[in-house]
Amino acid sequence: MEPITINNLTFAYPGQEPLFNHCDLNISSDWKLGLLGRNGRGKTTLLKILQKQLSFQGSIQTNLKFNYYPLVIREPNDYTMNVLMRSGYQGEQWQIERELNLMATPTELLWQPFSSLSGGE
Structure with a gap:
């Protein structure tokens, strides 16, 4: 904490x-x-x-570092998972999938091009 x-x-x-x-x-x-x-x-x-x-x-x-989304995405046609991993996220894939499930959001979004997502996604 x-x-x-x-x-x-x-x-x-x-x-x-x-x-x-x-x-x-x-x-x-x-x-x-x-x-x-x-x-x-x-x-x-x-x-x-x-x-x-x-x-x-x-x-x-605080000793925390704060990130603000949306980040500038240099490769918007790359898979969303790859974009997240390059954004400075330090967790693992299962943690992202768990959070998506808690928000009733399909995990398949991770394997779509980032540019195909809506602003809310």
Whole structure:
């Protein structure tokens, strides 16, 4: 388990109201967590902050590395499984298949060209 501790996070784009205003958050890497929300609510901004792409006030303490999808795919006609393995994923094929099954998504998608998948897939 690796914690993500966010203290007093404040961030606003120039000329706009703050997306985050003195936010505190503790997250365990053991959790399966998704960010859901309407457009413009700060989901992508939070990920950019975690990746140190945006300046902010407050502190974030973690040793984790954050990836953001969709990645730039250099070989979109390659099999999806190969694309995933080159993306920095460090698990094994059975783990990907297990997650797909939990989402009621056919594992056959792994053996289709990545370019054939929809945005949601």
